Amino acid sequence: MKNVNELTPEEAADELRRIAAEMAKSDIAYYQNDDPYLTDSQYDELKRRNEEIEKRFPGLIRPDSPSHRVGAAVKSGFAKITHRFPMLSLGDVFSMEEVDDFIMSVKRFLNTADMPAFMAEPKIDGLSFAARYEKGRFVSGATRGDGTVGEDITANLKTIRQLPLVIPGNVPDILEIRGEVYMSKADFFALNEKYAAENKKTFANPRNAAAGSLRQLDSKITAERKLSIFAYTWGEVSERVWKSQADFFEHLKAWGFPTNPLNKLCLSLNDIEENFKRLMEIRASLPYDIDGIVYKVNDIALQERLGFLTRTPRWAIAHKFPAEQALTKINAIRIQVGRTGALTPVADLEPVNVGGVIVSHATLHNEDEIKRKDIRVGDTVVIQRAGDVIPQVVKVLPEKRPADSTEFEFPHVCPQCGAHAIREEDEAVRRCTGGLSCPAQAIERIIHFVSRDAFDIAGLGNKIVEEFYHEGILKNPADIFTLEKRNQALREDLFAALDDGKIHLEAREGWGKKSVDNLFKAINDKRRISLPRFIYALGIRQVGTATSLLLAKNYGSFNRFMDDMKNKETAKLVAIDGIGPSMATDIVEFFQERHNLNIIDKLLAEITVEDYIDDTDYDSPIAGKTVVFTGTLQRMTRSEAKAKAQSLGAKVAGSVSKNTDYVIVGADAGSKAAKAAELGVNTLSEEEFLNLIG
Numbered sequence: 001m002k003n004v005n006e007l008t009p010e011e012a013a014d015e016l017r018r019i020a021a022e023m024a025k026s027d028i029a030y031y032q033n034d035d036p037y038l039t040d041s042q043y044d045e046l047k048r049r050n051e052e053i054e055k056r057f058p059g060l061i062r063p064d065s066p067s068h069r070v071g072a073a074v075k076s077g078f079a080k081i082t083h084r085f086p087m088l089s090l091g092d093v094f095s096m097e098e099v100d101d102f103i104m105s106v107k108r109f110l111n112t113a114d115m116p117a118f119m120a121e122p123k124i125d126g127l128s129f130a131a132r133y134e135k136g137r138f139v140s141g142a143t144r145g146d147g148t149v150g151e152d153i154t155a156n157l158k159t160i161r162q163l164p165l166v167i168p169g170n171v172p173d174i175l176e177i178r179g180e181v182y183m184s185k186a187d188f189f190a191l192n193e194k195y196a197a198e199n200k201k202t203f204a205n206p207r208n209a210a211a212g213s214l215r216q217l218d219s220k221i222t223a224e225r226k227l228s229i230f231a232y233t234w235g236e237v238s239e240r241v242w243k244s245q246a247d248f249f250e251h252l253k254a255w256g257f258p259t260n261p262l263n264k265l266c267l268s269l270n271d272i273e274e275n276f277k278r279l280m281e282i283r284a285s286l287p288y289d290i291d292g293i294v295y296k297v298n299d300i301a302l303q304e305r306l307g308f309l310t311r312t313p314r315w316a317i318a319h320k321f322p323a324e325q326a327l328t329k330i331n332a333i334r335i336q337v338g339r340t341g342a343l344t345p346v347a348d349l350e351p352v353n354v355g356g357v358i359v360s361h362a363t364l365h366n367e368d369e370i371k372r373k374d375i376r377v378g379d380t381v382v383i384q385r386a387g388d389v390i391p392q393v394v395k396v397l398p399e400k401r402p403a404d405s406t407e408f409e410f411p412h413v414c415p416q417c418g419a420h421a422i423r424e425e426d427e428a429v430r431r432c433t434g435g436l437s438c439p440a441q442a443i444e445r446i447i448h449f450v451s452r453d454a455f456d457i458a459g460l461g462n463k464i465v466e467e468f469y470h471e472g473i474l475k476n477p478a479d480i481f482t483l484e485k486r487n488q489a490l491r492e493d494l495f496a497a498l499d500d501g502k503i504h505l506e507a508r509e510g511w512g513k514k515s516v517d518n519l520f521k522a523i524n525d526k527r528r529i530s531l532p533r534f535i536y537a538l539g540i541r542q543v544g545t546a547t548s549l550l551l552a553k554n555y556g557s558f559n560r561f562m563d564d565m566k567n568k569e570t571a572k573l574v575a576i577d578g579i580g581p582s583m584a585t586d587i588v589e590f591f592q593e594r595h596n597l598n599i600i601d602k603l604l605a606e607i608t609v610e611d612y613i614d615d616t617d618y619d620s621p622i623a624g625k626t627v628v629f630t631g632t633l634q635r636m637t638r639s640e641a642k643a644k645a646q647s648l649g650a651k652v653a654g655s656v657s658k659n660t661d662y663v664i665v666g667a668d669a670g671s672k673a674a675k676a677a678e679l680g681v682n683t684l685s686e687e688e689f690l691n692l693i694g
């Protein structure tokens with residue numbers, strides 16, 4: 001072999017090409033087929049020669065060079081990447097009956113009697129990634145993040161050898177491949193063993209190890225950890241050249257992406273059940289963790305008809321394996337007070353290993369649940385965990401109960417503030433009546449306000465919020481945005497501040513200028529916020545992320561929403577598909593509280609809430625219109641029609657009023673059609689409706 005110093009540029013380019021190809025081939029043999037053909041030293045020799053040549057001819061470094069796999073450190077945090085198509089999650093089911101229900105709902109939506117084919121894929125317990133290719137070259141990669149915005153992990157993904165850096169052959173110009181990054185059980189055990197020997201903290205399970213390894217600012221560390229991937233879906237593509245999920249997997253394989261060998265096309269409920277049983281049996285012996293099976297409608301034309309709910313597709317579901325159980329003892333029962341004053345009993349357990357995770361707490365849900373199961377301090381209990389949910393107590397073993405045990409008495413006063421805790425009729429929870437004078441509620445409310453789906457202020461962790469609350473620095477969410485100003489004043493008038501017993505943040509133990517600056521930056525970055533996040537952040541009872549989005553879509557601006565709520569326009573709320581009377585009452589009541597309005601005023605003086613711009617088609621003739629469907633439709637199902645109208649910017653209401661723009665009348669329509677005629681509202685036949693929307 002020629003000395004590197006003697007190579008001509010042409011020879012060097014040639015050799016770099018040869019080495020890249022050889023190492024890619026060897027990576028596939030090693031990482032995907034488990035059938036290595038180069039020895040470690042042969043492999044290292046290629047790597048070394050590649051580095052030497054690149055050092056002499058940096059202009060010749062190839063996009064698929066193995067040297068990209070080594071990683072490098074970035075200085076500050078991860079950059080953000082906005083997903084062109086959101087990365088959704090899946091609905092969960094836990095039994096064959098529920099799988100059957102899901103299939104029925106798919107058939108109903110499609111108005112067909114035949115069962116469509118489903119691709120059944122083991123659900124890998126790792127974390128999802130998106131990898132973007134332009135003209136066949138890997139250009140960027142992201143984590144899922146909140147589904148809309150993820151973290152830029154391009155450098156980290158490059159270190160994963162199973163991920164092609166260049167896709168050979170014919171590929172769409174833009175191709176975003178999504179899948180799961182995971183750590184094999186063997187690599188996980190080896191890593192933990194090494195860490196234990198070095199007296200470092202070990203990981204609780206392969207999933208945590210994979211997450212900790214992938215989200216490293218220094219991708220050299222990622223490169224040292226052994227991560228693997230399976231590809232299973234796509235994001236943005238310039239041309240979708242596959243017609244089914246099965247067809248997509250064939251393309252993935254041809255392009256060099258690892259796909260799970262256990263993916264299986266199922267044509268009947270029986271196939272699905274057999275497959276489930278088989279995977280349950282071999283689950284423990286698989287080289288990686290799986291926590292269930294994902295079923296996807298195979299035909300993509302059907303997937304497109306089915307479309308999406310707020311956060312999950314209608315065409316796929318996750319069938320989770322049954323929960324893992326263990327025996328342990330209850331050491332104490334504590335009562336937690338939440339943001340809305342709900343008292344939640346929690347069991348402190350003798351720590352126990354449940355399916356690879358150490359569990360030391362379990363939720364006891366509420367008063368009735370404790371009574372029903374007669375759960376007592378000192379009891380030996382069966383606990384279980386399923387997926388990410390908080391562990392639960394399944395049952396008590398009465399034969400192991402100590403002789404002196406007494407029934408648990410649920411407190412009637414708040415353990416945090418001493419106020420009465422009352423239980424409304426037909427409510428399961430007992431609530432503290434202390435409102436925001438109860439520290440627990442006030443603190444939980446601030447914690448909710450800064451949480452990931454709300455203002456997402458990472459610098460304000462639970463511990464800090466608690467400390468700041470007790471020291472009077474943060475009494476409510478509005479105080480967050482005046483913190484910097486107040487701190488500045490303290491800094492400038494140190495003596496007055498000291499008289500007052502207050503110190504500026506920089507002088508706190510363990511804090512310095514840098515951490516204070518970082519905190520203010522994190523806060524100031526959030527002075528503009530989207531409408532759905534803002535509504536969610538308010539912490540209105542029953543209003544989660546999905547409802548917040550629904551409200552944002554329907555009202556468009558915060559002022560419009562708040563004006564209606566102050567005027568107690570409950571009827572308008574209930575007219576929104578997805579909002580029931582009890583939720584509407586909670587929302588309106590929230591805006592009747594002086595204290596809440598006060599905080600909102602103070603907030604709005606400091607921040608900007610963006611109007612909601614829907615990505616639905618606003619040029620359509622029914623955009624902004626309120627439509628009602630009634631009777632039986634012939635060409636599509638009711639759900640399909642509703643989803644279609646919504647995607648064209650229309651609001652779909654359940655009943656006809658003078659605010660209704662169109663009533664679409666199917667066969668055998670009843671009172672709604674009559675009501676439309678009475679109010680003089682436009683009615684359309686199904687045919688006319690389809691013509692209108694084109």
Ligand code: IVH
Binds near residue numbers: 091121123232
């Ligand atoms: S498909 C819209 N397929 O499960 C479809 N997800 O609960 C989105 N996952 O965030 C995902 N294996 O992290 C899909 N074969 C598979 C999967 C899978 C694991 C994870 C993924 C996703 C979560 C959904």
